[in-house]
Amino acid sequence: MKKYYAGLDLGGTFVKGGIVDEEGKILVKDKIPTGRERPYTEIAADMARLVKDLAVRAGLAEGQLAGVGIGSPGLIDAENGVIVYSNNIRWENVPLCGAVREQLGVPVCITNDANAAALGEHFCGAGKKFGSMVFITLGTGVGGGIIVDGKILSGATGSGGEIGHIHVRDEETEHCNCGGKGCLEQVASATGIAREARRVLAADETPSAMRRFEDHISAKNVLDCAKSGDALALQVTETVGRYLGLACAQIALTVDPEAFVIGGGVSRAGQFLIDVIQKYYDNYVAISANKGVLTLAKLGNDAGIYGAARLVL
């Protein structure tokens, strides 16, 4: 009997889920609102219901669902199935795996959401041809996943790959939601890019196409304006690219991966963004001609589902 796996990508706003077969094909997928202000037991029950519903829609027979993988933001104790700390969902010490397993009666594994997306890209996306790679997701937050010899490297306490909280900027005055100051996430996440633009616009009266968005400006607005040659938007993009290039350079000389795979909503800006990061990355990594290549992710929003399923495969 063929086996199938469910991948769940737990986010602050939505839980995305899908049923994946052994070859890495998503048969059905869907998403439900997280409702993160509710007790975790209710969220776990909804996650289990989503899996049951997807299994029915995929036409799975009794016993064909072999396991469930979950990707969640934050620090994860994978061995015990516990979310140790998640600033995005505001959870501490939540035994999520046990709660989902109770409802479904199949093995449930968990990892960090960016680690799951890294596994997904490595399994069947842009990282397929690389034995070692570093995945960086630029979304509401900035997350990362390090894969060496095909395996996720999450470290002694689960903070391996928490690239978004690498300190890059001494002049930062505001706190990151992790409690730190000057984190990469504060400048290179979707929220960080929009904030950077608001700061630049408030600094003087220089005309800019970004002004029409007022305080509601998004990272996409900034990058679109930069693509059309707006000087202030280009200045913001250079700042974002510089700090990302700096972080990649430091990681290159620590991990020495074959590739950096850049994903998340912000990466929809495409090769334009990669080129800016590349310029600074090349400048900061001077000693290796063979350093890891920078490339765009391929699986979009599905990377987390593929990777979470891969976890149990």
Ligand code: BGC
């Ligand atoms: C969290 C990471 C997460 C990333 C993407 C960051 O704010 O600290 O754990 O992987 O956002 O969701």
